[in-house]
Amino acid sequence: MDRNRLQHQVACMRRSLFDQGYLDEPFIQLEELQDDANPNFVQEIVTLFYTDSARLIQNIEHALNSRPIDFDKLDDYMHQFKGSSSSIGAKKVTNECTVFREYCSAENAEGCIRSFQQVKQEYAILRRKLEVYLQMVRQAAVSRTA
Amino acid sequence: MVMAGESQFHVLAVDDSIIDRKIIQTLLKTLSYQVTTVDSGAKALEFLGLHQDDTTNPNTPSPPNNHQEVEVNLVITDYCMPGMTGYDLLKKIKESSLRNMPVVIMSSENVPSRITRCLEEGAEEFFLKPVRLSDLSKLRPLMLKTKLKDQNQKQEEKAAFQSPKLQQVEQKQQPSNDDKGKAIDEGLSPEKKN
Numbered sequence: 465m466d467r468n469r470l471q472h473q474v475a476c477m478r479r480s481l482f483d484q485g486y487l488d489e490p491f492i493q494l495e496e497l498q499d500d501a502n503p504n505f506v507q508e509i510v511t512l513f514y515t516d517s518a519r520l521i522q523n524i525e526h527a528l529n530s531r532p533i534d535f536d537k538l539d540d541y542m543h544q545f546k547g548s549s550s551s552i553g554a555k556k557v558t559n560e561c562t563v564f565r566e567y568c569s570a571e572n573a574e575g576c577i578r579s580f581q582q583v584k585q586e587y588a589i590l591r592r593k594l595e596v597y598l599q600m601v602r603q604a605a606v607s608r609t610a
Numbered sequence: 611m612v613m614a615g616e617s618q619f620h621v622l623a624v625d626d627s628i629i630d631r632k633i634i635q636t637l638l639k640t641l642s643y644q645v646t647t648v649d650s651g652a653k654a655l656e657f658l659g660l661h662q663d664d665t666t667n668p669n670t671p672s673p674p675n676n677h678q679e680v681e682v683n684l685v686i687t688d689y690c691m692p693g694m695t696g697y698d699l700l701k702k703i704k705e706s707s708l709r710n711m712p713v714v715i716m717s718s719e720n721v722p723s724r725i726t727r728c729l730e731e732g733a734e735e736f737f738l739k740p741v742r743l744s745d746l747s748k749l750r751p752l753m754l755k756t757k758l759k760d761q762n763q764k765q766e767e768k769a770a771f772q773s774p775k776l777q778q779v780e781q782k783q784q785p786s787n788d789d790k791g792k793a794i795d796e797g798l799s800p801e802k803k804n
Binding site: 493496547551553 | 627628629630632633636637639640690692718739740742743
C-alpha cells in the first residue's frame with residue numbers, strides 16, 4: 465500500500481488508542497525516546513512489558529489459587545504489574561490494577577478474583593491493539609510512496 | 611553547558627523493575643550521562659564500593675572516591691524494592707564515607723510522609739513515577755554542585771599539606787578562591803535560566 469496511506473492509518477489508530485484511553489502520556493515519552501540510536505525502542509519496551517506481565521499474571525494466578533490467600537504477596541505482585549503498566553502508559557490496565565489492590569487491602573478474595581479477570585481482559589485487549597498498531601508502524605516504515 | 615575538559619557525569623540507577631531500568635537508562639543517556647543500572651540496593655552498595663556494614667563510622671574522612679573504581683556522581687533509586695528499600699539505601703549512603711553523594715528517590719506512590727522522610731534523610735529530590743525527562747534535567751545542578759564542593763575541598767586539603775615555602779609560591783601564581791567562585795557562579799547562571 466501507498467506510504468502516505470499507511471502513515472495516515474497509523475496516525476488514526478494512534479489517535480484512537482489515546483482518545484479511547486488505552487494509552488497515556490508515558491507512551492508518548494517512549495515514542496520520543498525512539499531515534500537513530502534507539503530505532504526499536506518502543507517495540508523493545510513493549511516486548512519487555514509482555515514478558516514481565518506474563519510472569520506476574522502467572523504469579524498472581526498461583527497466589528489466588530493458594531489457600532489461605534497471601535494478600536501481602538498478591539499486593540506485591542500487583543504493585544509490580546501496576547508499576548510497569550503505568551511506566552508504559554497502559555492506562556486502562558493500570559486502572560484495573562488499582563481496583564484489584566483495593567480489594568486486596570480489604571482482603572476481599574472474591575473481589576480480587578473478579579477484578580483480576582478485568583485486569584487480564586484489559587491486558588489482552590491492549591496487547592492485541594498494540595500488536596496491530598506496531599505492525600502497522602513497521603509496515604509504514606518500510607513502504608514506498610506511490 | 612559543558613565546560614571544556616569536564617568529564618561526563620555518571621549516574622547509578624537502582625530499580626527492581628526491568629522496564630523502569632531500561633526506561634531510565636535511555637532517558638539518562640539522552641541527557642548525555644554515563645549510566646549504570648542495578649536491580650537492588652545491595653548491588654548498588656557493592657558498585658559504590660561500600661559494604662553493607664561499612665556505614666557505622668561517621669568519622670570516616672571524605673574524599674568520597676577512595677573506595678570506588680569508577681566515580682559515581684549521583685544515585686537515583688526506586689523507593690519500593692524487595693530487601694533493601696530506596697530509603698534504606700539512602701540511609702546507608704548518608705552514613706558512609708560517600709555522604710556527600712547526591713541521592714534522588716523515585717516512587718510510583720504519592721505518600722507525603724514518605725516524601726518527607728526521604729528528604730529529611732538527605733535525599734535531594736523525590737520524583738513521582740513515571741519519571742519524565744523534565745524531572746531528570748534537575749539532576750545536573752545537583753551533580754555540578756557536589757563536584758565543585760569536592761574540588762574546593764581537595765584544594766583545601768592539598769594546601770594544608772604543602773610546605774609553607776611552596777604555599778607562598780602557589781598563592782602568588784593562582785587567583786584567589788573568591789574570584790574563582792565568582793567566575794563559576796557566573797558560568798552557572800545561564801544554565802539556571804533553562
